[in-house]
Amino acid sequence: MDEADLDLTELPFGSNLTFMEDRKFDRGPQIQLREPAEGPEPLYVTRPFLPPLNEYTKILQGIWNRGILTNNGPLNYALEEKLEQFLGAPSVATISNGSLALEMVLEAAQLTGEVITTPYSFVATSHSILRAGLTPVFVDIEDNGFNLNPARVEEAITDRTSAILAVHCYGIPCDVDALANIARRHKLTLIYDAAHAFGVRLEGRSLFSFGDYSTLSFHATKVFHTFEGGAITVSDPAKRDRINSLRNFGITSETTIPYIGTNAKLSEPSAAMGLLQLDYIDFVLSERARVDRLYREGLADIKGIYVPPIPDGVISNHSYFPILVTSDFPLSRDGLYEHLKSERIFTRRYFYPLLSSLPMYESLPSADPKRLHNASRASEQILCLPIYPLLSDSELQRVVCAIRRSSSHP
Incomplete structure (x- = not known):
């Protein structure tokens, strides 16, 4: 594929690109798009909004x-x-x-x-x-x-x-x-x-x-x-x-x-x-609110999935959609993370590992895990689901259904 044949404006966020060197003609880095893997369209944790x-x-x-x-x-x-x-x-x-x-x-x-x-x-x-x-x-x-x-x-x-x-x-x-x-x-x-x-x-x-x-x-x-x-x-x-x-x-x-x-x-x-x-910020915020609302409705009755509420008095921007995977869920947080990945739904464990566990901080007295019980627990349970303005209702339902199926995992 020649670079002239590739419209970069149409590439989805997270597309799998490789940069190849054409040494014969010395034209510098060339961009080639790998053949897509078989399976449903991947859903990423976020995707940037781009105006016309x-x-x-x-x-x-x-x-x-x-x-x-x-x-x-x-x-x-x-x-x-x-x-x-x-x-x-x-x-x-x-x-x-x-x-x-x-x-x-x-x-x-x-x-x-x-x-x-x-x-x-x-x-x-x-x-x-x-x-x-x-x-x-x-x-x-x-x-x-x-x-x-x-x-x-x-x-x-x-x-x-x-x-x-x-x-x-x-x-x-x-x-x-x-x-x-x-x-x-x-x-x-x-x-x-x-x-x-x-x-x-x-x-x-x-x-x-x-x-x-x-x-x-x-x-x-x-x-x-x-x-x-x-x-x-x-x-x-x-x-x-x-x-x-x-x-x-x-x-x-x-x-x-x-x-x-x-x-x-x-x-x-x-x-x-x-x-x-x-x-376009009003559109972006309203669409994020739509995604947030549909997730809350779809996940409300799944045992072991806790959706943190929006505090009273807060007008949220719905920048993330975090859930906590508790011990009542049949899979661990990492188990659910891997299960969703197998269905080409790419979530993120924001924030894991804790900063205090990184090598440049772990020797600090304040990094002692015994002092950071709540942070450690949240870090082990957190999962952020895909949320962005152009996430469709059907794509969102795909995420919810995947979590629901895994809730009956033996």
Whole structure:
């Protein structure tokens, strides 16, 4: 197959691609599509929403005409302004990805010593702390939830503690009032990893109105994406200047470089995608709500499958659909994971293994599994099912029926 015969715009998310080298003609990497395996169409845990291509290319034409591809171009500024309005955030700075957003916040806050955080998250959360030269201190999650337990946070504070880095896991809000109270009394910086929480509201307030800083990921797997990207929201706009400098090598003027920064600017093509995504965000959120509702209806009576409720007062973005596979189910969590995979339904064990069990953290006193009972249990039971706007009712029923069949597994 010649690359001219392959329309990359039609490839499904997760397609199996191989990159072949045509040495004879020295044309560089060539893309070939493997023959699909026999069986039903694979269902992946997520699939990015893409707006009509002609709408995106129209914006790209403007980028071509201006010749500005990055370095805080006009589309980047427009996106930041629109995000501030949509998210209800005092100030938004776009970043090239969510991991760098976390690292930038830890640098901007000028922290030292220890940062209290969760073992139940994606690895970027704890890695950002380590890469900043700080020590992560893991504390357990709630008894009946996935977020930091404020009581355990308070117990872990020492004279070396400088911040709390909490995660709104699956877009479910943390106990923001309790954490704010703890941070205020102990004079700690309060940071939220809000990678899952785009557009979530709590009691009518945006989640981005809480804490000193929040970070977002705009990776292709997220509710809102810019291909790759991220952002930082800042409670005090006066702190925004330092973020601006840090994302641009630490430069503050043509001849002044007071900080050790990096290159973390968002490109104009990514900003263009973000602006288009905002045009369709209501559709994306409503379709995710549809999928969430149908899953809850379909799984409600299956013994051993626990579907965490959406807390009262929360307007969810339905970024994930987590279930817990309890001991009442005939298969273990991993058994169900493998069974679904055999039916070409690809779920994810978000978050397993615990961050505290990884080799760079396991020797920390706070990584002792005896201290992390709730997180360990959740990590062994969790399974996230496919959820994305274009998941059809029939595809969703295929997932539900596969789980139902496995519930009668001998």
